[in-house]
Amino acid sequence: MSLADGVRGDLKLTGLHKRYPNGFVAVQSLDLVIPQGSFFALLGPSGCGKTTTLRMVAGLEDVTKGSIHIGDQEITHAKPYKRPVNTVFQNYALFPHLTIAENVSFGPKRRGIKDPKDSVKEILALTELTEQASKKPTQLSGGQQQRVALARALINRPDVLLLDEPLGALDLKLRRAMQVELKRIQEEVGLTFVHVTHDQEEAMTMADTVAVMNEGRIEQLGAPYELYTNPHTTFVANFLGRTNLIKGTVVGREGSGADEVVKVDMYGTVASIKASRVHTDAKEGWIGIRPEKVLIQPEGTSIDAPGASLPGAVVTDVSYIGVSTDYTIRMPWGQEITCFEQNTGRRGGLIPVGTKVDVSWRPEFAFLLDSAQDAEAGIVEED
Amino acid sequence: MIVRLGNWIGKHLMLTLGIMVLIYMYIPNMIVALMSFNDSSESRNLYQFQSFTWDNWLNPCAPQGMCEALEVSISIGLLSTLVATTIGTLAAFALVRHRFEGRATMNLMLFLPMATPEIVMGSSLLALFVAAGFGGQLGFWTILIAHIMFNISFVVVTVRSRLAGLDSNLEKAASDLYANEWQTFWRVTFPLVFPGILSAALLAFSLSFDDFIITNLNSGTTVTFPMFVWGAAQRAIPMQVNVIGTLMFVIALTVVISGEVMSRRRAKGKAAAF
Amino acid sequence: MEALQRVFGKNSAYWLIGPAAVWLAVFFAFPMLSLLSTSLSDPSGSPIYGYTMTWELQNYVEAVGDYWPYMVRSLWYAGIATLLCLILGYTLAYAIAFKAGRWKNVMLVLVVAPFFTSFLVRTLSWKLILADNGWLVESLKWLHVLGEDGRLLATPFAVIMGLTYNFLPFMILPLYTSLEKIDPRLNEAAADLYSTPWQRFTKVIWPLSLPGVVGGTLLTFIPASGDYINSDLLGNPNTQMVGNKIQTLFTDASDYPHAAALSVILMVLIVGMVLFYVRRAGTEDLL
Numbered sequence: 024m025s026l027a028d029g030v031r032g033d034l035k036l037t038g039l040h041k042r043y044p045n046g047f048v049a050v051q052s053l054d055l056v057i058p059q060g061s062f063f064a065l066l067g068p069s070g071c072g073k074t075t076t077l078r079m080v081a082g083l084e085d086v087t088k089g090s091i092h093i094g095d096q097e098i099t100h101a102k103p104y105k106r107p108v109n110t111v112f113q114n115y116a117l118f119p120h121l122t123i124a125e126n127v128s129f130g131p132k133r134r135g136i137k138d139p140k141d142s143v144k145e146i147l148a149l150t151e152l153t154e155q156a157s158k159k160p161t162q163l164s165g166g167q168q169q170r171v172a173l174a175r176a177l178i179n180r181p182d183v184l185l186l187d188e189p190l191g192a193l194d195l196k197l198r199r200a201m202q203v204e205l206k207r208i209q210e211e212v213g214l215t216f217v218h219v220t221h222d223q224e225e226a227m228t229m230a231d232t233v234a235v236m237n238e239g240r241i242e243q244l245g246a247p248y249e250l251y252t253n254p255h256t257t258f259v260a261n262f263l264g265r266t267n268l269i270k271g272t273v274v275g276r277e278g279s280g281a282d283e284v285v286k287v288d289m290y291g292t293v294a295s296i297k298a299s300r301v302h303t304d305a306k307e308g309w310i311g312i313r314p315e316k317v318l319i320q321p322e323g324t325s326i327d328a329p330g331a332s333l334p335g336a337v338v339t340d341v342s343y344i345g346v347s348t349d350y351t352i353r354m355p356w357g358q359e360i361t362c363f364e365q366n367t368g369r370r371g372g373l374i375p376v377g378t379k380v381d382v383s384w385r386p387e388f389a390f391l392l393d394s395a396q397d398a399e400a401g402i403v404e405e406d
Numbered sequence: 407m408i409v410r411l412g413n414w415i416g417k418h419l420m421l422t423l424g425i426m427v428l429i430y431m432y433i434p435n436m437i438v439a440l441m442s443f444n445d446s447s448e449s450r451n452l453y454q455f456q457s458f459t460w461d462n463w464l465n466p467c468a469p470q471g472m473c474e475a476l477e478v479s480i481s482i483g484l485l486s487t488l489v490a491t492t493i494g495t496l497a498a499f500a501l502v503r504h505r506f507e508g509r510a511t512m513n514l515m516l517f518l519p520m521a522t523p524e525i526v527m528g529s530s531l532l533a534l535f536v537a538a539g540f541g542g543q544l545g546f547w548t549i550l551i552a553h554i555m556f557n558i559s560f561v562v563v564t565v566r567s568r569l570a571g572l573d574s575n576l577e578k579a580a581s582d583l584y585a586n587e588w589q590t591f592w593r594v595t596f597p598l599v600f601p602g603i604l605s606a607a608l609l610a611f612s613l614s615f616d617d618f619i620i621t622n623l624n625s626g627t628t629v630t631f632p633m634f635v636w637g638a639a640q641r642a643i644p645m646q647v648n649v650i651g652t653l654m655f656v657i658a659l660t661v662v663i664s665g666e667v668m669s670r671r672r673a674k675g676k677a678a679a680f
Numbered sequence: 681m682e683a684l685q686r687v688f689g690k691n692s693a694y695w696l697i698g699p700a701a702v703w704l705a706v707f708f709a710f711p712m713l714s715l716l717s718t719s720l721s722d723p724s725g726s727p728i729y730g731y732t733m734t735w736e737l738q739n740y741v742e743a744v745g746d747y748w749p750y751m752v753r754s755l756w757y758a759g760i761a762t763l764l765c766l767i768l769g770y771t772l773a774y775a776i777a778f779k780a781g782r783w784k785n786v787m788l789v790l791v792v793a794p795f796f797t798s799f800l801v802r803t804l805s806w807k808l809i810l811a812d813n814g815w816l817v818e819s820l821k822w823l824h825v826l827g828e829d830g831r832l833l834a835t836p837f838a839v840i841m842g843l844t845y846n847f848l849p850f851m852i853l854p855l856y857t858s859l860e861k862i863d864p865r866l867n868e869a870a871a872d873l874y875s876t877p878w879q880r881f882t883k884v885i886w887p888l889s890l891p892g893v894v895g896g897t898l899l900t901f902i903p904a905s906g907d908y909i910n911s912d913l914l915g916n917p918n919t920q921m922v923g924n925k926i927q928t929l930f931t932d933a934s935d936y937p938h939a940a941a942l943s944v945i946l947m948v949l950i951v952g953m954v955l956f957y958v959r960r961a962g963t964e965d966l967l
Contacts, residue, residue, distance in 0.1 A: 081582055082581075082582075083578050083581075083582070102581070102586075103578070103581040103582050104581045104582070104583070104584045104585055104586055107584065108582075109582055110582045111578070112575050112579055113575075113576075114573075115573065116573065116575035116576050116578065116579035117579075118576060118579070118580075118594055118598075119598070120577075120597045122597055129580070129583050129585070129593070130583035130584050133583060133584035133585045133586075133589055133593075134584045175583065176582075176583075178582065179584070419777050419781050420771070420774055420778070421775045421779040421780065422776070423771045423775065424771055424772040424776065424779070424780075424787075425775070427768045427769075427771055427772040427848075428772060428787065428790055428791070430749025430768070430845075430846070430847060431791070431849075432790075432794065433792075433805075433809065434794070434797075434802040434803070434805040434806060434809075435797055435802065435807040435847070435901035437808055437809060438797055438801055438802060438805050441805065441808070492699075493699040493700045493703060494700060496695075496696040496697070496699060496700065497696060497697050497699070497700035497701075499696050500693045500694075500696035500697040501697070503693075504692070504693035504696070505693075506693040506694065506697070508701075512697060512700075512701060513813050515704050516700075516703070516704070516706065517702070518708070519704070519708055520899075520902075521898065521902055521950070521951065521954060522712075522902075522947060522950075523902060523903060523905060523906020523907075523923070523946060523947070523950065524903060524906055524907075525906040525907075525908065525923045525926050525927060525943065525946075526715070526906060526926075526943040526944075526947050527708070527711075528947060529715065529926060529930050529939060529940065529943050530711035530712050530714060530715035530859040530940075530943065531707065531711045532930060533711060533714050533715050533718045533936060533940060534707075534710060534711035534714040534715075535935070537714055537718070537731075551707055552707070554703065554707075554833050555703060555704065555708055558700050558703060558704060559704075562700065565899055567749065582691060585757075612795050612796065615798070616795070616798055618799075618800060618909065619906075619907075619908070619909070619923075619927075622931075623927075623928075623930060623931070631798060632798055632799075632800050634802060635798060635804070639800070639804055639913065642681075643804065647801055648801065650798075650801075651797040651798055651802070652797070654796045654797055654798070654894040655793065655794070655796045655797045657796075658796035659793050659795065659796070662789050662793070663789070664787060666786075666789070667855055
């Protein structure tokens with residue numbers, strides 16, 4: 024089944040700016056094109072402007088400057104009920120006085136469709152709510168309510184479907200299940216989904232393209248793999264997963280074209296970083312390496328990596344997760360870094376605290392960031 | 407049995423005390439119901455039960471002027487409820503949904519009638535009517551004006567609290583789902599606020615029906631039911647007054663309880679289908 | 681377009697508030713001013729030919745001089761009745777909010793239901809209960825709580841009891857609204873943190889229910905202090921309250937200026953006490 028028939032277009036935000044009467048600038052001249060049919064995620068911490076952006080697209084918030092287009096049609100100042108856009112609200116906003124079927128047929132009826140029975144049936148089947156049709160919202164579980172909110176928006180076949188933290192009210196297990204479910208429905212109906220969330224895992228699981236927002240701006244935009252493996256700022260590096268940042272000084276360049284590498288001195292050891300992964304022109308920089316890319320081996324045994332090897336580190340903390348083990352390692356210059364090791368069983372046990380280890384990683388995994396940026400930016404407490 | 411009751415009371419001390427307060431509140435209603443069967447024709451002492459009779463229930467309108475007074479009270483009650491609920495609901499919407507100049511003054515003007523003793527409100531209205539030269543025309547219309555006046559505040563307070571508790575996202579969701587302002591109001595806002603409007607109307611009716619102090623000052627020669635009771639109490643109170651009192655109580659309680667039972671049954675039926 | 685909408689939006693607020701504002705201005709605010717002016721008028725006029733406003737402050741002096749005992753008695757009776765209402769009402773509201781379980785709604789309906797029997801009829805039935813030869817007086821005499829010629833009807837006790845009875849629901853409803861909002865887990869948390877039941881009440885439940893306490897006492901005290909029905913039906917000439925006096929001055933004596941002065945004094949006293957009380961309780965935002 025495809026709801027995405029007829030002529031539609033990309034969602035285009037041009038210089039979109041939001042300034043509240045109290046002077047707070049929530050969104051700073053945002054330029055963004057979201058291709059038709061894509062699953063797009065706006066990811067960021069609370070207060071980064073992602074929800075404000077979404078509400079401006081929905082028409083629930085006035086636009087201070089800039090414009091919003093869908094294809095060639097401008098909708099910047101159109102009333103919410105005049106735009107081909109629907110929203111799945113954060114706490115669902117289901118009408119408590121109407122049944123599920125009445126909630127779902129609310130939109131079609133307002134658009135003059137006298138008897139939307141068939142499409143209601145179809146959409147309730149798609150969202151597995153057929154049994155619930157004559158109940159009231161309060162009689163449903165959280166996951167079911169979430170699906171009603173989705174069905175109520177989807178039935179209108181909007182050009183763009185906006186999802187405002189749609190899974191925020193669900194518990195972890197249900198959230199995982201709904202992530203898969205949402206992705207399935209999006210692929211089935213082929214509509215443009217714009218998904219706002221602060222949960223990086225959720226964004227990366229579902230979206231084709233993720234825009235990381237911070238302080239009203241987009242820090243970086245790209246496919247989840249690209250964002251994770253090659254972050255451009257310390258904020259993105261820290262907000263998406265964890266990262267080790269080590270001070271380094273650029274000492275030279277080698278090669279050219281795709282093979283060009285930048286040589287960086289790191290407390291006496293020189294590391295090579297691909298030029299495409301270097302995001303600063305300064306002499307100083309942060310060398311970034313993801314914890315799961317860090318390899319360790321007790322001193323004296325050979326390390327299974329071709330890259331630079333740093334001797335003289337000590338294990339200071341070990342936490343066993345089951346599928347993997349987190350090691351905290353003190354480097355010779357005193358900084359502690361993290362290493363995640365898959366428990367493949369090859370090691371045949373854990374490395375005890377106090378063991379002297381060699382540290383290494385494959386050079387193509389490292390990246391170099393601007394040292395003027397805060398090494399702590401974007402770090403979130405685990406929830 | 408008594409031991410079990412004792413145990414229950416020990417376990418539920420607060421509930422027991424609460425029920426005792428409730429019983430205290432019901433002593434007069436029980437007396438009123440009892441006295442509605444009192445045969446008072448034999449004795450001059452009207453505050454003691456003499457002998458049982460159905461007569462009062464069979465001829466409720468026997469005392470001269472009582473049912474006419476009841477009619478006046480019901481008409482004034484219905485009219486003042488209609489007007490006050492309409493005006494008050496509009497005002498509640500303005501106060502919750504709009505920021506306008508004079509809002510604080512309006513809030514004060516709505517609060518003051520509730521903080522003013524009835525005797526002061528009633529006498530001030532009387533002073534006004536007399537000063538305006540309507541001293542000779544006191545009656546149905548002046549009572550109605552007064553009742554609408556004191557009901558407005560109570561309606562506004564009741565509807566406002568319901569409206570303020572309304573999740574504004576629901577209206578946004580409606581407008582996101584292609585409902586214009588008018589449709590949003592009638593399809594979402596109004597049905598959700600309606601219970602508040604209904605309880606405001608019930609409150610307004612009972613306040614109007616029961617009012618004596620303000621009414622008495624502004625009634626001229628018109629007699630409402632409470633005024634009839636008051637007048638009768640100075641002489642010999644007819645037992646039919648108790649019939650009316652009991653009847654009103656039973657009717658109201660039946661309506662409320664059957665409404666509650668119906669909504670419970672509906673919820674249960676739906677839960678069974680679950 | 682937007683500007684047009686803004687103007688329209690503003691106007692629509694005035695259209696909505698207009699009827700209520702006009703009604704209250706003409707039939708509440710204006711009469712209060714008219715009352716004030718009457719209270720300062722020459723008492724030699726008459727209700728039929730009208731009064732002339734002469735800044736007759738003497739009316740106030742005379743009103744206070746002649747009627748201050750009634751004023752004091754009104755505030756005193758109303759105060760005791762309010763306190764009794766608070767004790768009884770808190771007990772019942774607490775029981776409904778925390779202990780009634782599935783009977784919550786039924787009990788709430790029962791609190792309001794007596795309203796549907798006219799309050800005059802109900803008050804009159806107290807006359808029967810408290811009557812000199814009634815079973816209550818007889819049994820109290822037998823228990824020697826009352827003396828040989830002791831009585832309940834036509835005493836201050838009967839008046840205060842009547843006031844308590846009549847205004848109790850106005851105390852219960854705001855109290856219940858406040859108590860119902862309190863999360864029962866707070867009580868458990870306090871218990872977990874070494875509080876005795878009494879401490880749990882004084883340190884957690886009571887402070888959180890203060891808005892209801894303030895609302896309830898105002899809704900009880902204000903009408904009780906202006907009431908004259910209970911004193912008239914259940915009391916004697918020595919239990920007359922200021923309401924009785926205002927009423928007789930207006931209707932029987934047709935002495936509007938003195939009656940108006942007395943009304944204004946009562947109003948000022950009440951507003952003053954309310955403001956003081958609300959300040960003390962720290963709940964100004966209730967107003």
